[in-house]
Amino acid sequence: MSVRTPDPDPDWTPDAEPPPHPSSTPGWLTDFELAQIRERLPLLYVEAVPVRVDGLGQVTELGVLLRANPLGEMTRTLVSGRVMYGETLRDALFRHLEKDLGPMAFPQLPLSPVPFSVAEYFPLPGISAFTDDRQHAVSLAYVVSVTGTCEPRQDALEITWMTPEEAASDEVCAEMEGGRGVLLRQALASVGGLR
Amino acid sequence: MSVRTPDPDPDWTPDAEPPPHPSSTPGWLTDFELAQIRERLPLLYVEAVPVRVDGLGQVTELGVLLRANPLGEMTRTLVSGRVMYGETLRDALFRHLEKDLGPMAFPQLPLSPVPFSVAEYFPLPGISAFTDDRQHAVSLAYVVSVTGTCEPRQDALEITWMTPEEAASDEVCAEMEGGRGVLLRQALASVGGLR
Amino acid sequence: MSVRTPDPDPDWTPDAEPPPHPSSTPGWLTDFELAQIRERLPLLYVEAVPVRVDGLGQVTELGVLLRANPLGEMTRTLVSGRVMYGETLRDALFRHLEKDLGPMAFPQLPLSPVPFSVAEYFPLPGISAFTDDRQHAVSLAYVVSVTGTCEPRQDALEITWMTPEEAASDEVCAEMEGGRGVLLRQALASVGGLR
Amino acid sequence: MSVRTPDPDPDWTPDAEPPPHPSSTPGWLTDFELAQIRERLPLLYVEAVPVRVDGLGQVTELGVLLRANPLGEMTRTLVSGRVMYGETLRDALFRHLEKDLGPMAFPQLPLSPVPFSVAEYFPLPGISAFTDDRQHAVSLAYVVSVTGTCEPRQDALEITWMTPEEAASDEVCAEMEGGRGVLLRQALASVGGLR
Numbered sequence: 062m063s064v065r066t067p068d069p070d071p072d073w074t075p076d077a078e079p080p081p082h083p084s085s086t087p088g089w090l091t092d093f094e095l096a097q098i099r100e101r102l103p104l105l106y107v108e109a110v111p112v113r114v115d116g117l118g119q120v121t122e123l124g125v126l127l128r129a130n131p132l133g134e135m136t137r138t139l140v141s142g143r144v145m146y147g148e149t150l151r152d153a154l155f156r157h158l159e160k161d162l163g164p165m166a167f168p169q170l171p172l173s174p175v176p177f178s179v180a181e182y183f184p185l186p187g188i189s190a191f192t193d194d195r196q197h198a199v200s201l202a203y204v205v206s207v208t209g210t211c212e213p214r215q216d217a218l219e220i221t222w223m224t225p226e227e228a229a230s231d232e233v234c235a236e237m238e239g240g241r242g243v244l245l246r247q248a249l250a251s252v253g254g255l256r
Numbered sequence: 257m258s259v260r261t262p263d264p265d266p267d268w269t270p271d272a273e274p275p276p277h278p279s280s281t282p283g284w285l286t287d288f289e290l291a292q293i294r295e296r297l298p299l300l301y302v303e304a305v306p307v308r309v310d311g312l313g314q315v316t317e318l319g320v321l322l323r324a325n326p327l328g329e330m331t332r333t334l335v336s337g338r339v340m341y342g343e344t345l346r347d348a349l350f351r352h353l354e355k356d357l358g359p360m361a362f363p364q365l366p367l368s369p370v371p372f373s374v375a376e377y378f379p380l381p382g383i384s385a386f387t388d389d390r391q392h393a394v395s396l397a398y399v400v401s402v403t404g405t406c407e408p409r410q411d412a413l414e415i416t417w418m419t420p421e422e423a424a425s426d427e428v429c430a431e432m433e434g435g436r437g438v439l440l441r442q443a444l445a446s447v448g449g450l451r
Numbered sequence: 452m453s454v455r456t457p458d459p460d461p462d463w464t465p466d467a468e469p470p471p472h473p474s475s476t477p478g479w480l481t482d483f484e485l486a487q488i489r490e491r492l493p494l495l496y497v498e499a500v501p502v503r504v505d506g507l508g509q510v511t512e513l514g515v516l517l518r519a520n521p522l523g524e525m526t527r528t529l530v531s532g533r534v535m536y537g538e539t540l541r542d543a544l545f546r547h548l549e550k551d552l553g554p555m556a557f558p559q560l561p562l563s564p565v566p567f568s569v570a571e572y573f574p575l576p577g578i579s580a581f582t583d584d585r586q587h588a589v590s591l592a593y594v595v596s597v598t599g600t601c602e603p604r605q606d607a608l609e610i611t612w613m614t615p616e617e618a619a620s621d622e623v624c625a626e627m628e629g630g631r632g633v634l635l636r637q638a639l640a641s642v643g644g645l646r
Numbered sequence: 647m648s649v650r651t652p653d654p655d656p657d658w659t660p661d662a663e664p665p666p667h668p669s670s671t672p673g674w675l676t677d678f679e680l681a682q683i684r685e686r687l688p689l690l691y692v693e694a695v696p697v698r699v700d701g702l703g704q705v706t707e708l709g710v711l712l713r714a715n716p717l718g719e720m721t722r723t724l725v726s727g728r729v730m731y732g733e734t735l736r737d738a739l740f741r742h743l744e745k746d747l748g749p750m751a752f753p754q755l756p757l758s759p760v761p762f763s764v765a766e767y768f769p770l771p772g773i774s775a776f777t778d779d780r781q782h783a784v785s786l787a788y789v790v791s792v793t794g795t796c797e798p799r800q801d802a803l804e805i806t807w808m809t810p811e812e813a814a815s816d817e818v819c820a821e822m823e824g825g826r827g828v829l830l831r832q833a834l835a836s837v838g839g840l841r
Contacts, residue, residue: 098687100731101679101683101731102675102690102731103731105687105688112367116350117347117350117365118346118367144688145688149774150764150766155311170314171367172309172315172366172399172401172446173446173448174447174448174763175446175448175763176760176764177368178640178643179735179759179760179761181734181735183732189734190646197731197732199690201764204367206367243645246636246640246645250637250640250641250645251368252369253368253568253569253637255636255637255640256633285491285492293491296480296484296488296536297488297492297495297536298495298536298538299492300589339589340493341492341493344571344579345569345571345589369568369569370565370566370567370568370569371565371569372565373564373565373838374540374566374591374838376539378537385841394495394534438840438841441840442838445763445831448764448832450832450835451775451828504755504757507736508736508755508757510757541702559703559754560699560702560703562699562703562705562789563762563836563838565838596754596757641757641758642757643758643759
């Protein structure tokens with residue numbers, strides 16, 4: 062099975078405003094440039110596990126995205142995306158949450174910029190728990206409470222809400238792309254919800 | 257100057273419902289029993305730094321309580337109180353936030369039960385950064401975002417909202433009772449707001 | 452099966468020096484006093500997962516204690532014990548590590564006093580993931596690297612070293628007393644070793 | 647004053663073995679390529695605050711590097727460097743510790759891969775607490791206990807050991823390049839040493 066992180070520039074679909082011209086905006090890369098860099102440098106990502114909480118802040122549900130990969134296979138994944146040049150981590154996190162969950166999700170970004178986990182994705186398996194056949198990526202992962210309505214946009218077909226027990230199950234873990242089942246369990250552990 | 261943690265059972269003011277009879281409710285202690293235990297065991301507290309955040313989760317203001325101590329002196333302190341027998345940490349945190357900030361503060365309890373700091377209060381100074389002349393107390397400290405209106409009740413006269421810069425200043429730190437200026441700075445550090 | 456935290460004063464076995472007389476040392480309690488307090492107040496504990504690491508700080512093995520409980524049943528548990536009056540958390544952690552692992556374990560206490568998890572033990576199941584039929588206890592849990600030789604003393608019969616995979620297995624988790632299998636998995640998650 | 651992060655490839659000094667040829671080793675970049683990428687992508691760094699601890703794990707001293715920048719000015723900085731393609735964070739951290747502190751420092755890498763802070767460096771001031779006039783860099787920062795002898799190599803002239811009080815002082819903070827005084831205080835806060 063081909064596992065991939067989401068395309069790093071997935072904002073530029075027909076629905077979105079067109080990207081600025083690469084040569085005039087240093088932060089933007091052509092596909093060719095990005096392909097070159099991907100073989101040379103680790104790329105920085107942010108990743109989020111959206112959750113719903115009760116009145117005492119306890120996580121009751123976790124949101125997992127269902128997505129069709131380029132081969133047409135269904136895989137589960139998390140909110141995820143690249144940090145752009147000049148962009149703060151908070152801005153990147155907010156942008157990708159809006160991109161993947163829609164404008165009405167109302168995410169409550171974490172108070173602390175320290176992630177619950179740093180996931181290292183390598184093209185080859187065995188170096189860490191995570192793989193990405195396109196690149197070496199390092200992802201700062203956060204648990205983010207959402208209070209509004211989530212309507213996945215773009216290539217994410219659906220968001221599935223799971224109880225902590227379901228999210229930690231071997232079945233769900235096996236379906237998560239790139240080894241993100243481990244990330245889901247680490248997220249649960251960080252909020253005291255791992256059983 | 258006499259520095260003290262808030263009285264451990266401050267709920268039982270004339271405004272509150274009367275406490276259950278101690279002998280029939282194991283979790284409640286008479287003043288005499290509590291005084292005895294205070295010389296024998298470390299007591300468990302929770303403490304909170306209430307904050308206001310912007311749309312990206314960045315802390316813009318911190319709330320500090322102004323209180324008159326039994327000697328009539330004004331001191332600054334944090335939301336704080338004892339964990340009762342049979343009570344979860346989340347319940348204790350919520351109860352003390354409501355007690356000190358009123359019922360309309362709408363605190364967003366942290367997703368993680370791991371505190372940003374564990375403050376150890378000893379009767380004698382020099383053992384740690386924190387002192388409490390009544391007891392040995394160990395306090396789990398949390399940063400808590402509040403979205404509503406804070407109206408201090410009981411013995412807290414006022415809540416003062418400060419910018420991160422003000423809260424970290426030497427002046428404010430010197431006014432915090434029991435060494436809590438350090439806790440305020442640790443809270444700021446934990447949310448990336450220490451400058 | 453009866454699950455219990457270790458007796459809170461397990462230092463005072465025939466092998467150890469006798470405790471000071473309670474009335475002259477406020478930090479020490481008679482059995483009767485402790486029994487009384489246990490029905491009135493949450494008791495503060497520290498807990499440790501001893502680990503061995505490789506040259507890059509990666510956890511290779513976790514140590515789990517095998518102990519016979521008062522009913523003669525074998526259970527697995529962690530290094531654990533009560534924080535005494537006037538004692539710092541670091542002192543308590545060191546004392547219990549030495550008590551349970553012997554004087555040659557050479558534990559490297561964590562740089563940060565913030566625990567990886569706060570475990571709440573209640574007499575009745577269902578309130579949290581952890582139970583202790585004797586009391587309400589709140590335990591600050593740490594992962595501690597040990598570099599020497601561990602020789603369990605007192606009531607711990609043996610220390611078993613496990614790989615991360617073994618420690619996270621359902622079998623081991625089911626054998627841990629009071630729900631500490633969850634704590635073991637949280638410990639693994641905190642060091643990036645949960646798979 | 648010109649503030650800079652250490653050159654991203656400082657291993658390749660006359661003292662070190664020559665770098666592999668760029669075209670045959672995808673992880674290595676020519677100076678020209680790196681200069682191009684620096685205007686397009688955030689670069690990933692690791693950073694370390696070396697510390698000495700007492701027998702209970704409490705930080706007694708922090709190590710700060712003294713370095714001459716390209717303009718011949720003396721500035722203080724931390725152990726720091728880029729994460730290379732295909733390199734784990736632990737490997738990068740170990741490599742830069744050895745590079746800056748020498749082979750006899752015997753660093754004890756942290757058990758947890760989660761940093762105490764994520765420092766965001768931007769070319770322009772005001773976006774975060776940190777600046778780097780060469781690039782947008784995101785740095786994962788760790789406190790690392792060292793038990794051996796530190797002998798700075800390469801462009802670091804000297805390592806200065808400071809008490810927690812000295813390290814947190816306004817004087818030292820003002821001398822740290824790129825705003826790293828804040829990082830030093832965050833490091834202290836994370837180990838309970840901020841006063």
